[in-house]
Amino acid sequence: MTARILDGRALAAALRADVAARAASLAYRPKLAVVLVGDNPASAVYVSAKDRAAREARLDAQTIRLPAETTQAALTDVVGALNADPHVDGILVQLPLPPHVESRAVLEAIDPAKDVDGFHPINAGRLADGQDVLTPCTPRAVMKLLAAAGAALSGARAVVIGRSAIVGRPVAGLLTAAHATVTLAHSRTLDLAHECRRAGIVVAATGRPEMVRGDWVAPGAVVIDVGINRVAGGRLVGDVAYDECLGHAGAITPVPGGVGPMTIACLLENTLLAAERRR
Ligand code: NDP
Numbered sequence: 001m002t003a004r005i006l007d008g009r010a011l012a013a014a015l016r017a018d019v020a021a022r023a024a025s026l027a028y029r030p031k032l033a034v035v036l037v038g039d040n041p042a043s044a045v046y047v048s049a050k051d052r053a054a055r056e057a058r059l060d061a062q063t064i065r066l067p068a069e070t071t072q073a074a075l076t077d078v079v080g081a082l083n084a085d086p087h088v089d090g091i092l093v094q095l096p097l098p099p100h101v102e103s104r105a106v107l108e109a110i111d112p113a114k115d116v117d118g119f120h121p122i123n124a125g126r127l128a129d130g131q132d133v134l135t136p137c138t139p140r141a142v143m144k145l146l147a148a149a150g151a152a153l154s155g156a157r158a159v160v161i162g163r164s165a166i167v168g169r170p171v172a173g174l175l176t177a178a179h180a181t182v183t184l185a186h187s188r189t190l191d192l193a194h195e196c197r198r199a200g201i202v203v204a205a206t207g208r209p210e211m212v213r214g215d216w217v218a219p220g221a222v223v224i225d226v227g228i229n230r231v232a233g234g235r236l237v238g239d240v241a242y243d244e245c246l247g248h249a250g251a252i253t254p255v256p257g258g259v260g261p262m263t264i265a266c267l268l269e270n271t272l273l274a275a276e277r278r279r
Contacts, residue, residue, distance in 0.1 A: 011144065019272050202224070214247060
């Protein structure tokens with residue numbers, strides 16, 4: 001068996017075009033505000049990519065760049081001003097924040113109706129409760145890739161590897177809401193290979209390069225690789241040993257070109273949804 005490769009770039013282009021068409025039909029331009037604190041080079045690249053993608057999808061985009069020494073109070077004030085601005089539909093505070101800032105408090109200051117990252121505890125709680133909310137972008141991307149794979153979720157056995165608040169847990173919640181039987185695995189899971197082998201859906205989000213081996217994957221399983229890891233020589237790899245898994249999986253996402261591009265497209269979709277719901 002050779003796995004079908006789920007082309008995240010093509011799917012993302014289609015979603016971005018859809019967002020652009022929907023945005024163009026509105027009487028206003030939905031607006032995304034991104035706050036970047038400090039000069040982390042990776043964050044600067046992500047923020048520029050989000051800004052560019054938003055403009056290409058006919059959304060208004062504003063990036064607020066603040067110095068690394070910005071205090072928590074000053075940052076919270078910036079968030080408060082964005083909350084109060086009627087033209088701003090989505091607010092994203094780029095993580096990580098400098099160590100002197102308590103990220104949780106800043107994220108909790110964002111108006112949940114403008115929380116396009118879906119990290120506010122009200123949105124996380126509603127998601128866990130099965131409600132339709134602004135879903136964190138990467139988990140939303142995972143679900144769209146599963147849909148593109150034609151994966152039947154109801155009754156399926158799914159294993160999610162990684163239990164972070166931004167990826168693993170919300171993915172497990174969304175899969176549960178879609179009636180899958182979900183195992184949420186993590187670093188203390190006993191015999192992870194066994195858990196994977198009995199799953200029809202494997203979502204890997206660990207930050208461990210190529211940890212999921214080919215012989216962990218049941219024949220025909222759908223494998224979604226969230227990981228982005230830079231290894232020796234500068235090469236990017238996922239959390240899944242892609243070449244090994246190609247011969248076992250029914251469908252698989254590549255890294256790069258899988259979950260990553262879809263995540264940004266889902267941010268644009270969340271901004272549009274936030275605008276439609278709020279205005
Ligand atoms: P975290 O570091 O927050 O969480 C990693 C999770 O993996 C933890 O739950 C941890 O378990 C688990 N884990 C670590 N080692 C193992 C192991 N050996 N076996 C089983 N589980 C293990 O990472 P994130 O969730 O933030 O990110 C995960 C990956 O996804 C990273 O590579 C990141 O770069 C990538 N990412 C990609 C995005 C995209 O747009 N494509 C967006 C966000 C993240 P425990 O809880 O026990 O410590």
